[in-house]
Each structure stands twice: as structure tokens, then as C-alpha cells.
Amino acid sequence: TSSVRRNGPKFTQLIVGARSVSVDLNNDASLLIDIPDALCERDKVKFTVHTKTTLSSFQKPDFSVPRQHEDFIWLHDALVETEDYAGLIIPPAPPKPDFESPREKMHKLGEGEATMTKEEYTKMKQELEAEYLAVFKKTVQVHEVFLQRLSSHPILSKDRNFQIFLEYDQDLSVRRKNAKETFGSFFKNMVKSADEVIISGIKEVDDFFEQEKTFLLDYSSKIKDSTARAEKMTRSHKNVADDYIHISATLNSLSVDDNTALKKYTNVEGRVASDEELKLTELLRYYMLDIQAAKDLLYRRARALADYENSNKALDKARLKSKDITQAEEHQQQCLQKFDKLSESGKRELTSFKGRRVVAFRKNLIEMAELEIKHAKNNMALLQGCIELLKSN
Amino acid sequence: QLEEEKDEDSFDMEVAVTNPEKIGKEYFFLTIFELMNRTFSVWRRFSDFLGLYEKLSVKHSLNGCIIPPPPEKSVVGMTKVKVGKDDSSSADFVERRRAALERYLQRVVCHPSLLQDPDVREFLERDELPRAVGTHTLSGAGFLKMINRASDAVSKMTIKISDSDAWFDNKLQEVESEELQLRKLHAVVDSLVNHRKELCGNTAVFAKSMAMLGNSEDNTALSRALSQLAEVEDKMETLHQEQAASDFFILAELLADYIRLLGAVRGCFEQRMKTWQRWQEAQSTLQKKREVEAKLLWANKPDKLQQAKEEITEWEGKVTQYERDFDRISVTVRKEFLRFEKQKSKDFKSQIVKYLESLLQSQQRHVKFWEAFLPEAKAIA
Numbered sequence: 051t052s053s054v055r056r057n058g059p060k061f062t063q064l065i066v067g068a069r070s071v072s073v074d075l076n077n078d079a080s081l082l083i084d085i086p087d088a089l090c091e092r093d094k095v096k097f098t099v100h101t102k103t104t105l106s107s108f109q110k111p112d113f114s115v116p117r118q119h120e121d122f123i124w125l126h127d128a129l130v131e132t133e134d135y136a137g138l139i140i141p142p143a144p145p146k147p148d149f150e151s152p153r154e155k156m157h158k159l160g161e162g163e164a165t166m167t168k169e170e171y172t173k174m175k176q177e178l179e180a181e182y183l184a185v186f187k188k189t190v191q192v193h194e195v196f197l198q199r200l201s202s203h204p205i206l207s208k209d210r211n212f213q214i215f216l217e218y219d220q221d222l223s224v225r226r227k228n229a230k231e232t233f234g235s236f237f238k239n240m241v242k243s244a245d246e247v248i249i250s251g252i253k254e255v256d257d258f259f260e261q262e263k264t265f266l267l268d269y270s271s272k273i274k275d276s277t278a279r280a281e282k283m284t285r286s287h288k289n290v291a292d293d294y295i296h297i298s299a300t301l302n303s304l305s306v307d308d309n310t311a312l313k314k315y316t317n318v319e320g321r322v323a324s325d326e327e328l329k330l331t332e333l334l335r336y337y338m339l340d341i342q343a344a345k346d347l348l349y350r351r352a353r354a355l356a357d358y359e360n361s362n363k364a365l366d367k368a369r370l371k372s373k374d375i376t377q378a379e380e381h382q383q384q385c386l387q388k389f390d391k392l393s394e395s396g397k398r399e400l401t402s403f404k405g406r407r408v409v410a411f412r413k414n415l416i417e418m419a420e421l422e423i424k425h426a427k428n429n430m431a432l433l434q435g436c437i438e439l440l441k442s443n
Numbered sequence: 444q445l446e447e448e449k450d451e452d453s454f455d456m457e458v459a460v461t462n463p464e465k466i467g468k469e470y471f472f473l474t475i476f477e478l479m480n481r482t483f484s485v486w487r488r489f490s491d492f493l494g495l496y497e498k499l500s501v502k503h504s505l506n507g508c509i510i511p512p513p514p515e516k517s518v519v520g521m522t523k524v525k526v527g528k529d530d531s532s533s534a535d536f537v538e539r540r541r542a543a544l545e546r547y548l549q550r551v552v553c554h555p556s557l558l559q560d561p562d563v564r565e566f567l568e569r570d571e572l573p574r575a576v577g578t579h580t581l582s583g584a585g586f587l588k589m590i591n592r593a594s595d596a597v598s599k600m601t602i603k604i605s606d607s608d609a610w611f612d613n614k615l616q617e618v619e620s621e622e623l624q625l626r627k628l629h630a631v632v633d634s635l636v637n638h639r640k641e642l643c644g645n646t647a648v649f650a651k652s653m654a655m656l657g658n659s660e661d662n663t664a665l666s667r668a669l670s671q672l673a674e675v676e677d678k679m680e681t682l683h684q685e686q687a688a689s690d691f692f693i694l695a696e697l698l699a700d701y702i703r704l705l706g707a708v709r710g711c712f713e714q715r716m717k718t719w720q721r722w723q724e725a726q727s728t729l730q731k732k733r734e735v736e737a738k739l740l741w742a743n744k745p746d747k748l749q750q751a752k753e754e755i756t757e758w759e760g761k762v763t764q765y766e767r768d769f770d771r772i773s774v775t776v777r778k779e780f781l782r783f784e785k786q787k788s789k790d791f792k793s794q795i796v797k798y799l800e801s802l803l804q805s806q807q808r809h810v811k812f813w814e815a816f817l818p819e820a821k822a823i824a
Contacts, residue, residue, distance in 0.1 A: 265661055272652070272659045279649040286642035293635035300628045408662050412823035415668060419817045426809035433803040440796050 080104045081201045083216070085194040086114075090186065095119060095147045097193055101216045107208075108217060119146055121215065121222045122193055128211045129200075136350045136388075137395030138206065139403055141199035142339030144192040152181040170299035177295045184324045188332065195336070255355075256393065259348070262400055266345050273338045280331040287323035322425045329418035337407060344403055351392045358385040456552045460487075460545035463537050472541060474548065476567055483567065489514075491572050492544055498562040499551070507711045507776035508557070509783050511550035512703040514543035542692060546700060553786065611773075614780060615712045622705040629698040636695055639687040643680055650676035664823045671819040678812045682805050689801035697794045701787065708783060711776050718772045722765035729758040 082102040089096040100114045126143035129135055156178050163171055197216075200206045215222070254260040361382040368378035462473040464486075475484040496513040504510055551557050566572070650673045657669030736751040 265659075269656075269659045272656045276649070276652040276656045279645065279652045283642065283645040283649045286638060286645045289638040290635065290642055293631055293638055296631040297628065297635065300624065300631055404662070408665050408823060411665055411668075412820060415672065415820040415823070416817065419813045419820050422813040423810055423817070426806045426813070429806040430803060430810070433799050433806065437796055437799050437803065440792060440799070443792075 078202065081207055083194075083197045083201045085190050085197075088186065088190050090149075090182075095186075095189060097190065099197065099216060107213065113217065113219075115216065115219055117215070117222065119144070119193070122196060124222070125211055125215045126196070129206065129209060130346075132209070135206070135209075136354070137347065137392040137399065138203070139340070139343045139347050139399045140206075141196055141203075142336070142343050144189070144196045145335075147185070147189040149182065149185055152178055152185060155181070166299070173299050174295060177292075181324075184327075188328065191328070191332070192336070258397060259351070259393070263348055266341060266348065270338075270341045270345060273334060273341060277331070277334040277338045280334050284323060284327045284331045287326060291323045322422070325421045325425070326418065329414045329421065333411065333414040337410070340403070340407070344400060347396055347399060351389070351396050354385070354389040354392050358382070358389045361385040456558070458545065458548045458552055460541055460548060463541050470537060470540075472544060474567070476552070485567065485570065487566070487572065488574075489540065489544070490574065491566070492547060494572070495551070495562060495566050496547075499557060499560060502560070502562075503557070504710065504714060507714050507772040507779060508554075509704070509707050509711050509779045510557075511547055511554070512707050514540060514547055515699075539692075539696070542696065543700075546696075550786075554782075611712065611715065611776070615709070618705055618708050618712070622702060622709075625698050625702050625705065629695065629702060632690065632695045632698060636687055636690045639683055639690055643683040643687060646676055646680040646683060650674075650680065662823075668819045668823050671816055675812050675816045678808075682808060686801065686805050689798060693794055693798045693801065697790070701790075704783070704787075708780065711779060715769070715772050715776050718765070718769045722762065722769045725758060725761045725765050729755065729762050732758055 080103060084100050085097050086100050087098050089098075095118070097117050097119075098114050099117050101108070102112050104111065122144055126140065129140050159171070159174055159178060166174075200209070200212055206212065254263065361378070361384075365375075365378040365382045368375045456476055456478050458474065458476045460472045460474050463470045464473075465471075469488055469490075471486045471488055473484055474487045475482060477483075493513050493516075496510065500510050551563060557563055653669055653673035653676060657666050657673060660666040660669055732751065732755045736748065736755060739748045739751050
């Protein structure tokens with residue numbers, strides 16, 4: 051359950067329960083992270099990151115720090131750029147908090163205030179606040195999941211930057227500015243897309259990776275499509291819910307005494323729409339990003355393979371010329387080692403990714419179906435009551 | 444003659460407008476009515492219904508009767524029909540028209556005075572009606588314009604004779620404000636219908652993409668579940684489509700009908716005002732004639748005096764007549780208004796119950812579909 055505490059004119063404190071699209075297959079309780087509450091001031095969201103740990107590497111067993119969205123991005127980029135983690139699937143960065151839709155509606159409501167009754171205005175304001183709350187819950191969820199993925203990963207959970215993120219009790223933005231510039235990762239992304247063209251053509255030596263590549267490329271484009279369609283569907287659902295709110299508000303001003311029935315019904319459509327979004331749309335969006343991270347791993351490995359093949363060619367050339375053979379041999383060995391390490395780690399990561407994905411889909415599809423059933427049954431009870439009341443009058 | 448308020452149940456005539464059939468360029472509708480366990484049926488064109496409205500309007504609107512307004516004419520819809528376009532939108536249009544004609548006719552036969560009208564009888568009984576002329580001017584928009592122009596002219600007038608006039612003033616104000624609210628509501632319901640149709644389309648597309656994703660998925664149980672999810676979403680699409688039809692035919696059309704009906708009610712009130720105005724003008728004319736007579740008495744012109752006396756008698760008669768007309772129309776308008784309010788209350792209640800029942804049915808099927816899906820989701824391993 052979640053509640054909202056209002057301090058002043060703007061939306062502030064929010065306490066959420068644990069609810070995530072991702073699942074933790076690793077039932078290790080040595081490092082537990084959650085985001086128990088968050089603060090929203092104007093454009094900025096401040097998350098309270100709470101850690102409970104039995105690990106001695108941390109200074110305290112139970113502590114909290116305030117963090118901004120940009121801190122999460124810094125952590126993500128730092129992990130992506132760590133050479134040692136090239137063989138791992140780095141959990142996708144949480145998307146930026148997006149309050150544009152409710153904010154726009156709030157603006158429109160303010161403009162139209164003069165044309166509606168006090169009752170109408172209050173009702174619409176309430177519904178808008180519920181929408182703010184839904185966006186809020188969503189953004190807390192994705193940020194929380196990001197950290198929980200890290201904490202449940204045998205290697206990433208031990209990362210130094212991760213520990214700093216969790217523990218450093220001063221403003222992290224000062225430290226962030228000293229870190230590598232984001233330009234670095236822009237460059238990397240540019241190069242990677244060029245890689246995709248070149249490297250897809252490389253002959254794969256390992257059946258497992260050949261299958262994975264085919265599967266991931268196909269699945270990736272399908273899930274991107276599904277995510278976009280789900281977003282559109284959810285948005286339509288919200289529009290229908292909004293219309294019911296308007297209808298309810300307008301009925302208030304009419305002397306039709308049969309309007310309580312419709313008024314009650316209006317609330318339910320809204321809930322259905324936002325639950326559908328949390329379970330289905332967010333699930334798809336999350337895995338779309340996760341699959342991208344898996345693809346990134348494949349490309350890093352393919353790159354390593356290309357490097358290895360190039361180093362072989364260089365070694366042959368060196369042997370022909372009888373020049374710098376030792377250097378070439380060393381380089382070749384290094385490339386081979388790197389490639390083998392990536393392959394071994396990559397295989398592990400991709401296998402566990404499969405398992406994780408299946409379990410997450412199962413959990414969310416079950417929860418979504420259960421919610422749909424629950425809402426529909428509530429609706430039915432509501433409607434039956436209203437109909438009986440109207441018929442008896 | 445004033446009609447006694449008869450109990451409406453004794454005039455329980457059911458009408459139905461069904462079986463649209465295209466003969467040549469236009470549609471004919473089978474109009475069925477049942478009275479005292481006997482069923483009669485005739486074929487009627489849309490213009491026949493408009494013609495009926497025109498006849499009734501000419502005869503009864505001066506009495507302060509609320510004549511049910513005819514269904515809207517639609518240039519776009521009619522063109523499609525004439526051109527022979529046989530797609531789903533023209534089928535929708537025909538259905539919309541059929542339903543509107545049925546509601547219109549039901550309202551006419553529900554009215555105790557109108558039911559007695561020979562034109563209504565002829566409409567229901569005669570095998571073939573001569574084609575009505577001049578109905579092309581009776582578009583829905585034209586009708587409302589007519590009402591609004593009249594209301595602009597008389598809006599400045601208020602009668603302050605007795606308390607009962609305060610009743611009329613209050614009721615007119617209520618009608619005007621209710622019309623405004625209904626327009627607002629209608630706009631929102633319209634938006635609901637459109638958004639529901641969008642949701643329909645988006646759900647269908649989403650279902651397809653889920654099916655594709657299911658095909659792509661390499662885990663067998665998950666792949667199966669995703670395909671099942673695609674099927675559920677397909678069923679959802681059907682539900683949304685049916686709900687959009689309910690939104691439209693039950694809610695939106697109810698509101699549209701009553702916006703037009705309230706216009707007709709306003710028309711009655713205005714008619715009463717006009718009658719009052721005629722009476723007042725006659726009184727002032729009479730006054731003037733009396734002043735002329737007085738002047739002539741002084742001027743001693745016996746021939747003109749005779750004429751003046753005749754005119755006075757004439758106008759005294761008119762004043763009496765017009766006062767009687769005003770009293771009569773006041774009684775009629777009041778009676779009509781109360782009958783209208785009763786009918787409106789009944790109508791709204793029955794339609795809202797119908798709408799809620801449609802929502803209920805939809806939710807029942809919702810539960811069924813998702814309960815069928817749940818074991819599939821649980822079977823994922």
C-alpha cells in the first residue's frame with residue numbers, strides 16, 4: 051500500500067510498498083535494498099535509498115541516503131564502462147521520471163477552473179493527483195528494480211561504485227562531476243551501431259551463441275513493437291477513464307438523481323487502466339531494455355572475437371616477416387583469454403537471463419490477470435447494486 | 444377543446460421501426476404497431492416521418508403542445524446511401540436512423556393528444572403515403588435555428604401578472620440551464636465513444652503484436668501463454684466495440700434526443716409568450732380605438748363615430764378571444780411540461796438502467812475471459 055503526505059502546495063512524500071516487474075532469483079539476504087519513500091519538488095525527484103546488509107564491506111548494517119535520478123545514471127554508465135564487466139548483462143538504466151502528462155492536464159485544469167463548479171474542479175483535481183501518484187509509483191518501481199538487480203548479481207553487487215552509491219552520505223553530484231564525462235558513452239554508442247553492421251556478419255563458432263544471436267535479434271524487434279502497442283492501448287484506456295471522470299463531474303451539475311451509479315463506476319475504469327500499465331506495459335518496456343542490454347553483451351563478445359581473429363592475422367604476418375613475434379604471440383593470447391572469459395561469463399549471464407525473464411513474465415501475467423478479475427468483480431457488484439437501487443425507486 | 448389528462452397506461456401502444464430495406468435510392472422501414480393485441484404494419488420512408496412532423500407542428504404547436512422533434516437529417520449519411528456505399532459506416536448510419544425513427548414515433552404515440560390526431564392515424568394505417576413535400580427544409584440544424592430565433596425575440600419579455608407566471612419563468616430557466624448541461628454532457632459522451640473506438644483499434648493491434656511475440660518466444664510454456672494473452676486481448680476488442688455501441692446508442696442518442704426535445708419545450712414557452720403579447724397588443728389597440736372614439740365624440744362626426752364604435756366592438760371581441768387563448772395555452776403548456784418532466788424522468792432512468800446493464804454484462808464477460816487465461820499464466824515454467 052502507498053500513501054501520500056502533502057506538505058505545502060506541491061506533491062511531496064510518498065511511501066510505497068515493494069512491487070517490481072523484475073524478480074530476484076538469488077535468494078540471498080546479505081544485501082537488501084529498497085526505496086521506501088521519495089520526494090517530488092518541481093522537476094526533481096529525490097529517492098530515499100535504504101540498505102540493509104550483513105556484509106562487512108559496509109560501514110553500517112542499516113542506512114539510508116538521498117539520491118537523484120542523475121546519480122542512478124552515473125552508476126549505470128560507470129558499470130557499462132568498466133572493462134571487467136564486459137561479459138555481464140548490465141541492468142538497463144531506469145528511465146527519467148516523466149510527469150509531463152499529469153502536469154499538462156493540471157495546467158489545463160487551472161485554465162478551465164472558471165468554467166466549472168467547485169465540486170467538478172475538486173473531483174478533477176483529485177483524479178489528477180491520483181495520476182501523479184501513479185507516475186510516481188512507476189518511477190520509484192523502475193529505480194528500485196535497477197538497484198535490486200545489482201544487489202542480486204554475484205559480481206556487480208561487489209562493485210566499488212555501487213557501494214559508494216549506496217553508502218556515500220553526502221551529495222553524490224560532486225563526486226559525479228569528477229567522473230568520466232558522459233561524452234565517453236555517447237561515443238561508445240556510436241561506435242557500437244557501426245559494429246552491429248560489421249559484426250553481425252562474423253561467423254559464429256559456438257552453437258549456443260549462434261542460437262542466442264538469432265533469438266535475441268528477432269525477439270528484440272518484436273518486443274519493441276509490443277511495448278509501443280501496449281503504450282498506445284494503455285493511453286486509450288486512460289482517455290476512456292478520463293472521459294468517465296468528466297461525465298461524472300458534469301452529472302453533478304444536473305438535477306438527474308440517477309447519477310450516483312455512474313459516478314461510482316468512473317473511479318474503477320481509472321484503476322484498471324493504471325494497473326494494466328504497471329503489470330503489462332511496464333513489464334514489456336523493462337524487458338525491451340533488458341534485451342538491449344543482452345544484445346550489448348553479444349556485441350562486446352563479437353567484438354572480442356573480431357579482435358582475436360585480427361590478432362591471429364597479425365601473428366601470421368609477424369611470423370612471415372620474422373619480426374615482433376613474441377609481442378604478437380602475447381597479444382594473441384590476451385585476445386583469446388579475453389574472448390574466452392567473455393564467452394564463459396556471457397553464457398552464464400544469458401542462461402540466467404532466460405530464467406529471469408520467464409519467471410518475471412509469469413509473475414506479472416498472473417498478477418495482471420488476477421487484478422483484471424478483481425476489478426471486474428468489483429465493478430459487477432457496484433453495477434448490480436446501482437441497478438437494483440434504480441429499479442426499486 | 445381541452446383534453447382531460449388520461450392515464451397513459453390505457454393507451455399502451457408499442458411501436459417498432461424495423462427491417463430497413465433499400466428500394467431504389469432510399470431506405471424503407473417496416474413500421475409495426477400493436478394496439479389491443481392486434482399488430483399492424485406499414486412501409487414508410489424517412490421523408491414520411493418528416494412529413495408527419497411538419498403536419499403535427501402546423502396544427503399543434505400553436506396550442507403549446509410539445510411536438511417531438513424529428514430525427515436529424517444527415518447529408519453525408521444520405522449521400523453514402525444514395526451512392527450505394529455498402530460499408531460498415533453506412534450500415535451504422537442506417538441503424539442509427541432506424542433507432543432514431545423508432546424513438547421518435549414512440550414519443551408521438553405516447554402523447555395522448557397526438558395519438559388522436561388524424562394525420563397520425565393515417566401515418567399508421569394507410570398503405571401508401573404520398574411523398575411529403577418541403578421536408579428538405581426541415582434539417583435538424585434548421586429546426587434549432589428556428590427555435591433560437593424565436594427565443595431571441597421574446598427573451599426580453601417577462602410577464603408579471605400572477606404567481607403562476609413566476610412558475611413559467613422558473614421552469615423556462617430550468618429548461619435553459621438543463622439544455623446547457625446536456626450539451627456539455629453530450630460532448631463528453633461523444634468523446635467517450637471516440638476514445639472507446641480508439642481503444643478498440645489499439646487493442647486489436649496490440650493483440651496481433653502479442654501473437655508475434657509469442658511466436659518468437661523460445662520458452663514453450665511462455666510462448667503458449669503469450670498466444671493465449673493475444674486471444675484474450677482479441678476478445679477484449681470485441682467487448683470494447685460492443686461497449687462503444689452501447690455508449691452511443693444508449694447514452695449519446697438519449698442526450699441528443701433530449702437536447703432537441705428541450706428546444707421544443709422552449710418553443711412552447713415562447714408560443715405562450717407570443718399569445719400573451721398578442722393579447723397585450725390587442726388591449727393597447729382597443730385602448731387606442733377608445734381614445735379615437737372619445738376624440739370623435741368631441742369633434743361631433745357621427746359617421747366616423749359609428750365606424751369607431753364598430754371597431755371597438757371588434758377589438759373588444761378580440762381582446763376577450765386572445766385572453767381566452769392565453770389562458771388556454773397556459774393550461775396546455777403547464778400540463779405538457781409536467782407530462783414531459785414525468786416522461787423525461789422515466790426515459791432517463793430506463794436508459795441509464797439499460798446502460799448499466801450493458802456495462803454489467805461486459806464486466807461479466809471480462810471475468811470469464813481472464814479467469815480462462817489465469818491457469819495458462821500459472822502454467823508458465
